[in-house]
Amino acid sequence: MNALADFLQAYWPHLTALLSLAFSLAVAAQAAMHKNDVRAAIAWVGVILMSPFVGALLYLVAGINRIRRDQMSTQRSLLIKDYVDSAHPTFGDVGPISAPQFASLRVLCDQVGRFPLQDGNHITLLDSGDQAYPAMLHAIDEADHCIALQSYIFDHDRIGLRFVDALKRAQARGVEIRVLIDAIGARYSRPPILRLLERNSIRTDRFMTNPLGLRTVYANLRSHRKILFIDGHLGFTGGMNIRESFMASLTGRRADIDTHFRIEGPLATQLFAVFANDWEFATKERLQIEDWVRVTPRAPAPQVPARCIRSGPDRFIAATHRVLLGALAVAQHHVRIQSPYFLPDQILIGALNTAARRGIQVDIVIPGRNNLRLVNYAMTAQLAQVIEAGCRVWRCHKNFDHSKLLTIDDAWSYVGSSNMDPRSLRLNFELDMEIYDRPLAEQIAQRIDADIERSKPVTLESLKALPYLKQLRNRIIWLASPYL
CATH class of the missing domain: 3.30.870.10 (Endonuclease Chain A)
Known part of the structure; x- marks a missing residue:
């Protein structure tokens, strides 16, 4: 017994290091095997390996989609x-009742949404x-x-x-x-x-x-x-x-x-x-x-005609993400988006930019005053990525607007609880509706256009004019945007 105690006392740092390494490698292997997004997999593996015990425990608590x-x-x-x-x-x-291009979007939503139209x-x-x-x-x-x-x-x-x-x-x-x-x-x-x-x-x-x-x-x-x-x-x-x-x-x-x-x-x-x-x-x-x-x-x-689209970290994960990609792909004239927390991932940014480069007018309205300061910093850091491609971004200077609205070609609308940010698109249980109705789409479009009239455009020049320390702050907060 004394010999074992002496051994543990002499070698406990080495044993702790080996245990930490084995534990971290096992958890890192689990993350690599089950994360489909390569960026998420790399991030989690890095956190796990660089933070002995703590990173692995963090992944076991927050990284595994048990739902x-x-x-x-x-x-x-x-x-x-x-x-x-x-x-x-x-x-x-x-x-x-809407427009011919929405026939293919309806087929997509039949598969993604599961509810009938x-x-x-x-x-x-x-x-x-x-x-x-x-x-x-x-x-x-x-x-x-x-x-x-x-x-x-x-x-x-x-x-x-x-x-x-x-x-x-x-x-x-x-x-x-x-x-x-x-x-x-x-x-x-x-x-x-x-x-x-x-x-x-x-x-x-x-x-x-x-x-x-x-x-x-x-x-x-x-x-x-x-x-x-x-x-x-x-x-x-x-x-x-x-x-x-x-x-x-x-x-x-x-x-x-x-x-x-x-x-x-x-x-x-x-x-x-x-x-x-x-x-x-x-x-x-x-x-x-x-x-x-x-x-x-x-x-x-x-x-x-309308249907519910539910999304969440279960069998319906990424449902809204897929609907948004499909909707942007079929747009022919005008995309209007109103979102309090506009933090799309790189795939959605690519879809928005592709729509703008096809000649589609893409208007994005965000609050001039946001109730979540950190989200506003992260949003600001990312806006240049869509403005460079021709999307128009507007900061509406009225009271904070929590609305989540999307309408395309004055014929199709997507409304509900989902924000255009990583939390809504991957982590939250959300509920939205896709609606094929021109009068309602036009009503939503008029609401967004009225906000644009009281907005100031966000330009590349205005973003570059921000003091360097504010730009750096925004970029640092943006790095944490998947967790905001």
Whole structure:
């Protein structure tokens, strides 16, 4: 025993180094075998080998996509079809109602999105909280059967309390209610609104937690989806969380801006499909379709074909990324993008630049004032890459705009919760809609054009005019952009 103790005392540094090397090599091999992006593989292998123990532990916590290999993920992708309203047939040729070039995009989205493209939808654009929240609260007050609510952030503030009061009234009427809030987003306000919901016996849960707290293996993953589904046929989705900062009537001239959508028709059932699978993943409770979805009443005119596109670090990873690439490839005249966090990867930058070099007018609107300073620095560092190819970038000098909008050729729109940044495109669970409707596309285009009129163009000269230390700061922050 003494001999062993003496040996360990004499050689423990060597043994520790060997153990660290073996551990690091094993973890580095796992990263090299399972990372499909060569840049991510190189980065992780470098971190693992250059930071003994710490780098390997960091990879085991944040680098392995366990969700993608989780059996529940496979079950969810199979069960999702059970929730789609079969009373509405798949829509046919999109060319006559949008433009001929979108026929190939529709084929792509058939494979990527998995949901069928369905007609019979009525979609209304809601501008910020002063339009969206009253419409949502009214729908909750009119509910007589069921309510499913999902949000990334649900703040404990004046507008959050209005939603709680409306849900309490609905529950008193006997309405079945489920509320799902992301575990990270639930921490944005104190005390968390979940405690108040739970005290009122409203069925509530967090996404990505267990009874002991945050799941460390999922610490970098979030549900960024925003869903409200009511009485089997009415839905709301878009980019807006539940927080009073989007209400000008509450916060005055400082109010943030966002865009949400009211949906009637089979698209609302697709919203419920996404919610039901997320709820089952978080709680293990399966919501029965026959208890939640009713025969969809005929939506008012106009009735447009649309579908949900869900993406996330599961079987639907990179779905939005592929849709964006396909959409930019078929553009013929004009691409308009509005994004609060514009940090596309090199593949998307290449697609944007290719579109601009084909003679397509590409307008990108970003906030003049951003709520995330580090993201703004990283965005600024990258803008030259698209401006050099002919894309036009505009900083809109109004209140912070959180909208995520894309429209192409005034005929096709892609809207929802996804930002054009690495987190949304690879890590977050997101929900968007592709919509084949000229009037709505023109409405979104007019909204973006109105912002361009109050914007200042970002030019190569203005970027080069920044002080050197600011340029260096921006580039250093940009290096960390995949983790912002």
